[in-house]
Amino acid sequence: MSLKSLTYTSLARLDLDVGELEAIHRTARAVNALEGITGILIFNGTHFLQIIEGAPMAIDELVERLRRDPRHSGIEVRDERPVKERSFPDWSMELVKVSASYFDAKDEVAGRLPATVAEPVKDRVFRMTEAISGTVSF
Template identity: 65%
Template sequence: MRLKTLTYTSRARLDLGDEDLAAIHQTARHLNALDGISGLLLFDGSRFLQIVEGAEDAVDNLVERLRMDSRHSAFEVRDERQVERRSFPDWSMELVRVSAGYCNARDELATILPSAVAPSVRELVFRMTGRLAEA
């Protein structure tokens, strides 16, 4: 079965608090599990980077909901492709808080990413983390 994977970045609302972040994570885990979506959500304190993967319709519907979510802005799709298998099969949505600096974030992610993550996805995460640090 072909799957769609999509990566986006966005800016968190200025007053986004820990409770908001916890709510985002809990809701994403619950709804994504129901929709057959898995992925990774990175947060550096002011910006999000998320990779989602699943059936094309499910991913497209999620993106529509995300675009309307007032807890973030400047939503920008960075990568979109078809894949044969999931990179995050055991994560309905894993939240990882990273340091804002690229080197620190890369080191943190290297220890967290599942070993099953394809090298191309791993490099995409590292590359996108670098872009977060530059923004």
């Protein structure tokens, strides 16, 4: 079966609350389990960074739904490529909440990534986490 991985960032609706975030996560897990989609959803309080992986048609259809979802905007596809293996085989969608500053967020993300994530993917996650981070504060 051919597999594709897509990474995007987006801006969460300004007044998105915890209940809505939980609802997004619940739907994502339930639907992805049915669609054979796996991945990670990183939220830093203002922005999302998501990696989704699965059959190309399932990924394209999900991106269409994501583009119509008013709970976020400004979707930017940062990476899209065919892959041989999944980076997140055991996660129908894992939500990782991180700090706004990259200084903290990098460690928080690093502590959660499973061993199945190869170095280049890890690097991409860190780079994209930096891209959605606010000003670094010490």
